[in-house]
Amino acid sequence: MKKEIIFFDNASTTRIDNSVFEVMLPFLKDNYGNPSSLHDLGQNAAEAIESSRHYVAKLINSEDDEIYFTSCSSESNNMALWGIAKAYRDKGTHIITSAIEHYSILNPLKELKKEGFEVTVLPVDSYGFINLKDLKKAITKNTILISIMHANNEIGTIQNIKEIVKVSKEAGVVFHSDCTATAGIIPVDVKEIGFDCISFSAQQMYGPKGIAALFLKKGIKIKPLILGGVQERGRRAGTENVAGIVGFGQAAKIAKDNMSKDFERIKKLRDKLINEILKTINKVKLNGHPTQRLPGNVHLSFEYIEGESIILLLNYEGIAASSGSSCASHALKSSHVLSAIGVPPELANGSILFSLGKYNTIEEVDKVISVLPSIVEKLRKMSPLCK
Amino acid sequence: MKKEIIFFDNASTTRIDNSVFEVMLPFLKDNYGNPSSLHDLGQNAAEAIESSRHYVAKLINSEDDEIYFTSCSSESNNMALWGIAKAYRDKGTHIITSAIEHYSILNPLKELKKEGFEVTVLPVDSYGFINLKDLKKAITKNTILISIMHANNEIGTIQNIKEIVKVSKEAGVVFHSDCTATAGIIPVDVKEIGFDCISFSAQQMYGPKGIAALFLKKGIKIKPLILGGVQERGRRAGTENVAGIVGFGQAAKIAKDNMSKDFERIKKLRDKLINEILKTINKVKLNGHPTQRLPGNVHLSFEYIEGESIILLLNYEGIAASSGSSCASHALKSSHVLSAIGVPPELANGSILFSLGKYNTIEEVDKVISVLPSIVEKLRKMSPLCK
Numbered sequence: 081m082k083k084e085i086i087f088f089d090n091a092s093t094t095r096i097d098n099s100v101f102e103v104m105l106p107f108l109k110d111n112y113g114n115p116s117s118l119h120d121l122g123q124n125a126a127e128a129i130e131s132s133r134h135y136v137a138k139l140i141n142s143e144d145d146e147i148y149f150t151s152c153s154s155e156s157n158n159m160a161l162w163g164i165a166k167a168y169r170d171k172g173t174h175i176i177t178s179a180i181e182h183y184s185i186l187n188p189l190k191e192l193k194k195e196g197f198e199v200t201v202l203p204v205d206s207y208g209f210i211n212l213k214d215l216k217k218a219i220t221k222n223t224i225l226i227s228i229m230h231a232n233n234e235i236g237t238i239q240n241i242k243e244i245v246k247v248s249k250e251a252g253v254v255f256h257s258d259c260t261a262t263a264g265i266i267p268v269d270v271k272e273i274g275f276d277c278i279s280f281s282a283q284q285m286y287g288p289k290g291i292a293a294l295f296l297k298k299g300i301k302i303k304p305l306i307l308g309g310v311q312e313r314g315r316r317a318g319t320e321n322v323a324g325i326v327g328f329g330q331a332a333k334i335a336k337d338n339m340s341k342d343f344e345r346i347k348k349l350r351d352k353l354i355n356e357i358l359k360t361i362n363k364v365k366l367n368g369h370p371t372q373r374l375p376g377n378v379h380l381s382f383e384y385i386e387g388e389s390i391i392l393l394l395n396y397e398g399i400a401a402s403s404g405s406s407c408a409s410h411a412l413k414s415s416h417v418l419s420a421i422g423v424p425p426e427l428a429n430g431s432i433l434f435s436l437g438k439y440n441t442i443e444e445v446d447k448v449i450s451v452l453p454s455i456v457e458k459l460r461k462m463s464p465l466c467k
Numbered sequence: 468m469k470k471e472i473i474f475f476d477n478a479s480t481t482r483i484d485n486s487v488f489e490v491m492l493p494f495l496k497d498n499y500g501n502p503s504s505l506h507d508l509g510q511n512a513a514e515a516i517e518s519s520r521h522y523v524a525k526l527i528n529s530e531d532d533e534i535y536f537t538s539c540s541s542e543s544n545n546m547a548l549w550g551i552a553k554a555y556r557d558k559g560t561h562i563i564t565s566a567i568e569h570y571s572i573l574n575p576l577k578e579l580k581k582e583g584f585e586v587t588v589l590p591v592d593s594y595g596f597i598n599l600k601d602l603k604k605a606i607t608k609n610t611i612l613i614s615i616m617h618a619n620n621e622i623g624t625i626q627n628i629k630e631i632v633k634v635s636k637e638a639g640v641v642f643h644s645d646c647t648a649t650a651g652i653i654p655v656d657v658k659e660i661g662f663d664c665i666s667f668s669a670q671q672m673y674g675p676k677g678i679a680a681l682f683l684k685k686g687i688k689i690k691p692l693i694l695g696g697v698q699e700r701g702r703r704a705g706t707e708n709v710a711g712i713v714g715f716g717q718a719a720k721i722a723k724d725n726m727s728k729d730f731e732r733i734k735k736l737r738d739k740l741i742n743e744i745l746k747t748i749n750k751v752k753l754n755g756h757p758t759q760r761l762p763g764n765v766h767l768s769f770e771y772i773e774g775e776s777i778i779l780l781l782n783y784e785g786i787a788a789s790s791g792s793s794c795a796s797h798a799l800k801s802s803h804v805l806s807a808i809g810v811p812p813e814l815a816n817g818s819i820l821f822s823l824g825k826y827n828t829i830e831e832v833d834k835v836i837s838v839l840p841s842i843v844e845k846l847r848k849m850s851p852l853c854k
Contacts, residue, residue: 085508092501092509093706101495108488108675114479118778119787121472122479151538151677152705154695184695184704191694283706288495290538290677290708305692307578308541308571317571318539319480319670321677324708391505400506 086399086444090376090437091233091261096327097286103330104288107323115320116311125322132329136293139332140259140278141269148294148312149325153260154184155305156279156294159316160256161188161227163302164277165197168224168254174198176218176226178210179420180235182258185227186416198222207369208237208421212247219251229258230268230278234404234417234433235368236377238266245274254300260284260292261374264335266343276300282324286438287331291324342438347375349436349445354378356449361456367423367431376436379404381423384466385459387431393455394432399448404433426465473786473831477763477824478620478648483714484673490717491675494710502707503698512709519716523680526719527646527665528656535681535699536712540647541571542692543666543681546703547643548575548614550689551664552584555611555641563587563605563613565597566807567622569645572614573803585609594756595624595808599634606638616645617655617665621791621804621820622755623764625653632661641687647671647679648761651722653730663687669711673825674718678711729825734762736823736832741765743836748843754810754818763823766791768810771853772846774818780842781819786835791820813852 087095107128113121115129130144137144150156165175175192177185179201189199200218202210210228219226226248231238241257248255256277259268263278264285270278277300281292296302296315308317354366363383382390387403394401404415418428434448460466474482494515500508502516517531524531537543552562562579564572566588576586587605589597597615606613613635618625628644635642643664646655650665651672657665664687668679683689683702695704741753750770769777774790781788791802805815821835847853 085506087508089501089504089506089509092504093499095499096495104495108483108491112480112482113787114476114676117476117479117787117789118775119472119476119782119789121474121787122476151542151708152693154705155538155693157695158693158704182695184693187694187704191690281706288708288710289501289706290711303578306539306542306545306571307574308544308569317545317574318541319668319676321538321675321708321711323675324677324711388505395506400500400504400508402504402506 091435167301172222236373282328478822554688559609623760669715765821
């Protein structure tokens with residue numbers, strides 16, 4: 081149980097930073113008040129939430145009161161889509177998204193279609209980029225919302241988001257972005273980029289699971305997803321996850337402070353891993369754009385073998401990697417993202433994602449480089465597809 | 468800061484039990500995997516979730532796979548109402564509830580009305596009981612859902628829930644109950660009572676904030692509130708709050724083991740507090756039923772003075788109490804529950820709730836008894852209403 085694990089699954093979740101853990105502890109022990117209570121214990125919790133909100137806001141350069149805490153990015157995405165769609169329904173019923181969005185975007189949109197909304201799903205090119213011309217053509221007078229992710233969680237491609245937002249602004253359409261894969265990892269400046277609304281979570285930036293946020297620019301209308309008490313200024317009911325919020329605040333603070341340093345270091349590890357694998361193993365394809373990609377993303381498709389088998393043999397060596405989409409991994413479907421960028425199903429099945437984070441070292445990269453070729457060789461020898 | 472606090476606000480939230488805190492720690496440190504990941508770290512988390520689900524199910528005597536984890540009782544209530552209403556819309560559009568439900572029931576129902584549903588809000592008597600005849604009369608062929616809380620979080624009245632559910636069953640209508648105030652505190656046996664669906668949370672039973680559950684009986688249909696990945700068997704998307712779930716499991720386990728012992732002890736403290744206050748202070752009314760009430764609930768209305776002022780002076784003495792509804796405390800509205808049981812607004816404004824829990828002692832009760840009369844006297848002297 082206590083073996084050292086090489087954790088290359090940082091796109092699924094991250095190890096909580098020690099300083100995050102430390103600030104959470106008092107709120108799991110003596111500081112247990114309900115932030116809505118008037119007494120000291122309640123007000124201590126309320127103050128801690130507001131101080132955390134400030135750090136979370138600073139990370140993305142928003143105002144404090146543009147941050148709404150939720151329980152996960154999926155909730156933030158659902159809240160954004162349902163809430164904005166319903167709030168702007170009198171203005172129009174058309175929504176635009178892309179083919180490589182997370183299921184917490186695509187599945188609510190399927191439901192919204194059943195409720196009378198019209199949805200355009202933009203295709204992407206072989207790198208995962210949407211085409212600005214496609215976007216321009218898709219916008220009609222009936223368009224009320226565009227939701228395009230900042231970077232893709234599977235293949236790591238970072239969209240040309242500023243240009244995309246610009247087109248949306250010019251058309252006067254509300255723009256939402258799923259920034260789960262980017263906030264805390266690469267700069268997300270909502271003012272500079274011009275986002276109206278973004279989703280992001282703590283667990284992607286060395287914070288705890290169970291806490292996330294929605295940024296909503298002042299003036300943009302939304303209907304709440306969870307109705308009840310007046311928490312989060314009436315936009316998200318429910319007793320606050322105080323310890324989670326405090327952890328998120330600290331995670332946002334250190335992410336802001338260390339982002340550029342971590343970015344450079346992780347990117348070097350990523351590039352070494354990519355280069356060595358492509359050099360030592362044949363019939364393997366790097367998915368996503370070679371440079372305009374998340375600093376820790378190494379998404380590869382190996383011919384003739386199954387990604388799941390690679391993951392299990394890596395696990396045996398103490399290396400944690402993933403098939404790309406943790407949320408879909410129990411669905412036993414091949415990735416809609418790979419399908420959208422034109423990877424044929426048989427190759428898509430041979431995909432794995434190494435996602436590197438700030439705790440990874442060059443020694444860990446070397447270990448993967450040393451064991452992966454023999455794992456692939458072993459599996460290919462067993463494969464009926466490999467002649 | 469480090470003064471000893473007498474915490475009589477257990478209806479708002481509770482102190483995390485030490486054993487709950489201990490089981491959560493590994494999942495905030497080394498055991499940080501995403502339960503959807505195939506590697507050991509992911510599978511450790513997945514197993515911990517299933518083991519917790521078992522304890523949560525055992526607490527309410529349900530099957531394990533009838534438990535869905537959510538982020539708070541408000542989410543569970545919204546999920547139940549929206550999800551069941553939408554799933555049964557082809558059968559009918561009428562929903563019945565009571566006037567003293569939590570806002571996370573009443574506010575979603577207001578929205579559902581806008582979407583074409585018809586809602587009957589049953590009145591309650593001066594104790595907070597609904598009338599079975601009213602319920603029977605309200606049920607029509609168009610009725611698809613009845614949502615009545617097990618016990619009221621403010622005035623503590625425990626409904627005659629078995630009789631209510633029986634009426635509902637006979638009419639073949641799906642029955643949901645907000646059991647936030649009862650699960651873990653008094654027995655909630657879903658099979659014995661006959662519930663189809665209940666909401667409850669960890670933070671009410673010495674577990675962490677940010678984690679709750681929905682029980683949904685097999686065969687009852689529901690549409691998810693949060694769509695995306697296939698977590699929680701496709702009914703609640705989003706990466707699981709693993710540490711929270713593990714804490715909930717342990718809280719449910721100890722609640723089940725210690726419930727009857729805690730119940731008796733807390734009830735004695737409650738009755739002493741009620742009796743002494745009624746004896747030593749005049750012009751004060753106990754709200755709710757004198758005996759059929761939550762073991763820790765002491766809800767009182769004092770003539771001529773403001774509940775908020777009492778809370779602030781108690782706070783000065785190191786005693787944490789509440790105005791009754793923490794979720795509404797920032798809304799600056801007087802309680803809809805007190806209004807429903809016929810407490811006039813001027814008396815309702817003088818209300819406070821002492822909610823006792825398992826950590827409270829007889830010495831703490833004595834302390835409140837010793838300081839409260841002079842606080843009330845002082846405030847009454849200042850009150851222009853008190854002649």
